[in-house]
Amino acid sequence: MKHSEAAEKFISDNERTNWHDKALWFVRAKRDIAIKQVAEWEELRALASQIKAHVMSNLDVLLEQFEANAIKNGIHVHWAKDAEEHNNHVLNILKEHRVKSLVKSKSMLTEECHLNPFLEKNGIEVIDTDLGERIIQFRNEPPSHIVLPAIHLTKEEVGETFHTHLGIEKGISDPKILTDIARAHLREKFLSADAAMTGVNFGIADTGGFVVCTNEGNTDMGVHLSQVHIASMGIEKIIPRQEDLGVFTRLLARSATGQPVTTYTSHYLTAQSGQVIHLIIVDNGRSKQLGRADYVKSLFCIRCGACMNTCPVYRRSGGYSYSYGIPGPIGSILAPGANPKEHSSMPFASTLCGSCTDVCPVKIDIHQQLYSWRQDLTEDKKTSSSKRLIMKMMGIVLAYPKLYRFSGITARWFLGFSPRFLIYNKLNLWGKQRELPSVPTESFRDWYSKNRRANL
Amino acid sequence: MSRESILAQIRKSKPELVGLPILPECHIVEGDLTEQFKKTLLLVGGQAIEISEGDIELHIKKMFGYLKLTACNDGTLNFSNIDTCSIDDPRELRDIDLAVLRCRFGVAENGAVWLTDSDLSHRALPFITQHCVLIIPKNGMVWNMHEAYQRIKQENYNGFGVFISGPSKTADIEQSLVIGAHGPKSLTVFLTT
Incomplete structure (x- = not known):
């Protein structure tokens, strides 16, 4: 569906639109306070951007270095060219270890691969353990934001969801009480799961280890209580040196939620005794994006969500108005790379105000790329014919x-x-x-x- | 094989080589590391207390005396009533109320404390416990994450390392901050002299 059509549905509820707008602006404001505590903020952004530029230009070498070191650490490394191969790897690993129940922490990559429905179809119980993700899993909805997956829901709706799925009393809407209920429910799941699945924030080439950043502690609860840890990583998540984390950990949480760092920054080098770690390195179109000179910087993204929180269009149209799993400004430059026809309206869901570019911690020129995609998609006849006709007529008039x-x-x-x-x-x-x-x-x-x- | 085809595609598409920047060792800071650490930890929902080595036991008893099951990674402190080293299955840690852990060092700019496998009988311990006390020497503090990673590089760690900044938390329901998501509901750091 076109962004404008989906957005029309969202904004038909005026009160909710205003509430959503304010909730996200609140996060943006927290980010502003946090970055003012760091005098060298701009220097950090420049460093992060340079490190990522190096990574893209040397990605094959760094991936091989990462793989060799990870294998030395005893990690089982798998490669997947697309979503299907990724999902099959996961299923095979689960079968090999006779896993029936899997606890998952947040991973946008597994969303991108539509892993959950695939595993469920194959008889595996999948439990999302991030609170926001558990809520939307109950509701059978996709995340509407990459850091705040349930930002589109009110506390009353969450209470209603728990009433339906966890059998709690009707009418409970206190976030503290609801969180406690989820804590008790998910603790049982952690204690009975056979395997844990996580994403990867950073894969470190010179140690062969990887880092996952969370606030709730669900990743570590899942991983350390399970026999099998499966981690999925996009090829672009590599960083060359462990000390590069000094730059990225200072930027990530401040940009995402305004915290000075995430509560947990977990570094996995080897498995604990009696456990195995499987790591899947996933391409799924990324190596093609690497070759598009105008769009290669979209691969710098560290998934902080700051561009969504600041975007005047995202704030007022909600995550579900975008046709791709990753919504907002960053999603709108990634989506046409994945499928230009299906997501052709996304780069037009922007005022090109440039606020996304201003807040991006790795200096992706997001609004410039949105503008380039508009031209490329129109030239390749991927946009709607009425839009192309209007553009053509305007062109004649202006000439x-x-x-x-x-x-x-x-x-x-x-x-x-x-x-x-x-x-x-x-x-x-x-x-x-x-x-x-x-x-x-x-x-x-x-x-x-x-x-x-x-x-x- | 996918590995080869992915790497081949990357070699074909990757942009011209860009150099890797030199990282700052540590940005200059004015101010008191201890004060900064205390202030930041408070902001992220934890608390830091300056204390002399000899007072640790008494203080923990005063603060957490009402809790039943306490684990500790330091045998010289006399209040642990469960020997986690004798437990094989980490799921058996489920009833632990308090974990008291001596750790490596703290980071002033973000209130984080670094701990590794060698500080832990089980990796699950600092996450599964209901409350958590971390003990670090007041003098060993670093200012920021650049300095922290310099130090980690020197000291090395083998299997697992984690920065913990405050108790576990979530704001997934209407952006309301709730302390105690899946991990500890409280986190106290003792800065010892």
Whole structure:
């Protein structure tokens, strides 16, 4: 579905739109306070961006180094070219270890691969353990934000969900009580799971270890109580040196939620005794994006979500208005790379205000890429035919000064004298929910030649 | 094989080589590390207490005397009533109320404490316990994460290492901060002199 159509559904509830907008702006404001505590913030962003630029330019070498060191650490390394191969690896590992029940911590990559429905179809019980993810799993919904997966729900709706799925009393909406209920419920799941699955925030080439950042502690509860740890990592998550974490851990949580660091920054080098670690390195289109000079920087992303929290379009249209699993500005530059036809409307869901670029901790030129995608998608005829026709007509009008002047005169006459129903109708999207500005009596050109040219 | 085809595609697409920047060793800081650590830990829901070595036992009894099952990684402190080293299955740690752990060092800028496998009988311990006390020497504090990773590089760690900054928390329900998500409901750091 087009972004504008899906967004229309979301904004039909005015109160919810305003509430959603404020909730996200609150997170953005917390980020602003946090970064002001760090005098060298801009220097850190530049460093992070340079490290990531190096990573992309040397990715094959770093991946091989990472793999060799991980194997030395006793980690079983697998490679997957696409989602299907990734999911099959996971299923085979689970079968090999006779796993029936899997606890999962947050991983946008497994969302991208649609792992949960695949495993469930194959008879595995999958429990999402991040509180927000558990809530939306109960509701059979995808995450609407990459850091705050249930940001679209009110506490009353969460209470209702727990009433339905955990059998609690009706009408409970206190976040503290609801969290305690989830804690007790998920503790039992941690204690009875056979395997744990996690994402990877950073894979470290020179140690062969990997780092996962969380606040709730669900990743470590799952991993350390299980016999099998499966971690999925996109190829772009590699960093060259362990000390590079000094830069990224200082940027990530401050950008994401305004915390000085995530509560837990866990470094996994080897498995604990009696346990095995399997790590799956996933491409799924990333190596192609690496070759697109205009878009390669989209692979720098460390998934902090700051671009969503600041985006005036995301805040007012919600995560579900975007057709791709990762919503918001960063999703809108990743999605067309994954499937240009299906996600062609996403780069247009932006005012190109550039706020996303300003807050990005790794300096991705997000709004510039949104603008480039618009051109590329239109050129490749991936956008809708009506949009292309309008662009073509505008192009002709703007190319011929006389035609442009004539169109101006016609438009001023039409807008000035036509009855309301001719202007405010389905054809005029700009007249939806807003009044057009009053029509000037003359063009700037006319005004200029009368008032200035004579005086020069 | 996918490995070869992925690497081949990367070699074909990757941009021209860009150099790796030199990292700062540590940014200059003005101010008191201990005060910064205490202030930051409070902000993330924990608390730091300056204490002399000899007072640790008494203080823990005063603060957590009401709790039943306490584990500790330091045999010289006399209040542990469960020997976690004799437990094989980490799931048996489920009833632990308090874990008292001597750790390596703290980071002033974010209130984090670094601990590794050699501080832990079980990796699950600092997560599964209901309350957690971490003990670090007041003098060994570093200012920021750059300095922390320099130190980790020197000291090395074998299997698992974690920075813990405050008690476990979530804001997944309407952005309301709730302390005690899946891990400890409280986290206290003793800064010993």
